[in-house]
Amino acid sequence: MSTVSPHSDTPKIELIGVKKAFGPKKVLDGVDLSVAKGESFVIIGGSGTGKSVMLKSILGLLRPDAGTIKVDGEETTHIDGRARDRVMTKFGMLFQGGALFDSLPVWQNVAFGLIQGQGMKRSQARDIAIEKLAAVGLGPDVANLSPAELSGGMQKRVSLARAIATTPEIIFFDEPTTGLDPIMADVINDLIVKCVRDLGATALTITHDMASARKISDRIGMLYQGKLIWQGPTSAIDDSGNAYVDQFIHGRAEGPIQMQVKLG
Amino acid sequence: MGFLSGIGRATLVFLAATGRLALFTARGLSHCVRPPFYPRLLVQQMREIGYNSLPVVGLTALFTGMVLALQSYTGFARFNASSAIATVVVLSITRELGPVMAGLMVAGRVGAAMAAEIGTMRVTEQVDALTTLSTNPFKYLVAPRLLAGTLMLPCLVLVADIIGVFGGYVVSIYRLGFNPSAYLTSTAQYLQTIDVVSGLVKAAAFGFIIALMGCYNGYHSKGGAQGVGAATTHAVVSASIMILMINYLLTGLFFS
Structure with a gap:
């Protein structure tokens, strides 16, 4: 590949x-x-x-x-x-259990590295998060959900979206x-x-x-x-x-x- | 020989634990003063530690003040010294009971919650995830809690002082039949700035200890639910004991 x-x-x-x-x-x-x-x-x-x-x-x-x-x-x-x-x-990392932050909604999980790590504006980071969620087959409707509201497969996808959000090498x-x-x-x-x-x-x-x-x-x-x-x-x-x-x-x-x- | 080696082992374990805690404290403090800062998280923690603890601290202070007035009366009335009740209530509350009771209540409420939250984040790899997302867990998790604890406990104690004195006033006036004006005059007459300030300094120290022990035990929790449960217990017990010890030391420092 x-x-x-x-x-x-x-x-x-x-x-x-x-x-x-x-x-x-x-x-x-x-x-x-x-x-x-x-x-x-x-x-x-x-x-x-x-x-x-x-x-x-x-x-x-x-x-x-x-x-x-x-x-x-x-x-x-x-x-x-x-x-x-x-x-x-x-680096980007997909953890075995997802390791999503349960105190944050899905989009903030995906955008975490952009907002906290790179200092990007929240509105811009949110757009990128929605884009990355789409790349792993999740619609914008899940963006405001809590990770606890997602199935195991969806949590894995969100975790994957988070891993690729900062375009890691x-x-x-x-x-x-x-x-x-x-x-x-x-x-x-x-x-x-x-x-x-x-x-x-x-x-x-x-x-x-x-x-x-x-x-x-x-x-x-x-x-x-x-x-x-x-x-x-x-x-x-x-x-x-x-x-x-x-x-x-x-x-x-x-x-x-x-x-x-x-x-x- | 076995007895001596046992003492030696226990001493080494104690010294190692003290060293780990000292390093954790130094690291946490250093991240409190070095950017990047997370003001949003600081405000969130201040709300959690301060505003959300108001009901429990307020109720504790109210009943403590009420009981203090009642107990003082039963004792002082025997010596015709019941006029000193107002002074006893205000000095006891501001110097000792306000900060200590608030500290113990917040240790149970907030210290346990901090240890459980950070402990769960540790065992579910969320702390590692922070690191991989270029975010220092000390800056993101520990520093806001240490700052919020140190800043908010004095605020809580100030409120607790007022409510506690009010509790004593209510019992003294409506149950024991004191003259309101005389009671208030006695309350203000012997109260000095140092009485309130010493309580607030104690509160700041207690707030720091509560947050430190919550973060430390949570950060080092291992295993699953059992590990998080143990971390929570250790956080509350160690913070409570340290509050009582530091209270003694600070009282000695201020009033001996």
Whole structure:
């Protein structure tokens, strides 16, 4: 789905040897990743393998214990203050649960980054919010509703509209189809593909929904025990030659990945 | 040995918690004086903390003043000192009961609400969403609440002082049969500026503490509903205890 050659010189996002532990538990254990400009990269992996931690580390919400994170070639691992604010303007994020502000109506949620982040006038920001809502298939009638009045699918669309409202260069998707029925999940997948293509943005998605991963990605990587154990083009995932990847994409209980299940 | 290591562990945990709170306070204060500012949110919080707390604080002050007059009378009448009731009521209300009762009531009403709101935002990733939308959560959530708490508690206490004294006046005149003019004269005679000012300074400190503990506990809440519930409880309990401690320290500072 990429619109720009994924072989630009400087990677849009680069992780080198990123490590993160919480107490004795190593969550990321030397992750290396490179995502080119305009590319859509999907990270798959089971629950608790460190996908969200990796995403939050790139976003600056968590600080890695070791390693380097670069955005557009600029090291962002330890930046704060205005330098961090400047990098954050490049990002858009769709949270797993939507993370809509329930104290604000829908249009203010969508326009939040424009009003608070960019200082845009409310009337102008509202027009853009209505436009972005239309881009995700929602009419202006939902603009004044509270997020609590929307269904799960509609909340996800509003969250997507908010993620793209500031025209970000990089969009992160955290489990974009979790909790949705298959049809709504496919609608969200289509919207993600369309929005990322229209913006010419780079996308980094974490999911364990293989249908979603196949549909929205140019490349896929699998995270297991804190390491990216395989990465390659989406078309190659069925022939990865990696037993862990095979077990995961086919959803088999038997294989090298042992789930800790306690009965009784 | 086990006993000593237990004390050591508890001391380290206490010091770590104190350090975290001190850093949070410093960070919150620094964002109160650095742009960008959110005047709309500040006004919203001032309305929530001040205007919306008026009924509960007013009723508390009214009944406190009434009870104070009644109790003072039953005690002072034994020593033929009932003429001192007006002075006792006004000094007790302005110096101690007005700020402390208002602080405790607001801690229960507003501190709990702050911890629950910010805690829910934390566990539903809304705080992270603020960051990704180029908005500092400290500036957007913490600073307006700290400022509003510090500014509005003195206003509430001023109103509570007036209502509390009025409560004492009503009981003294209509139940105990005092002369209205003499009661008012006694009320004004021994009241000094420092009595009211000390109460207002205490109120500002209490307002800051209530908002700080609400924000701190909410911001650091973990897990789901249980975590938010625990944060709410901690916010109210810690703010209430700190109000009583700081009240003692400030009373010592003003009147010892």
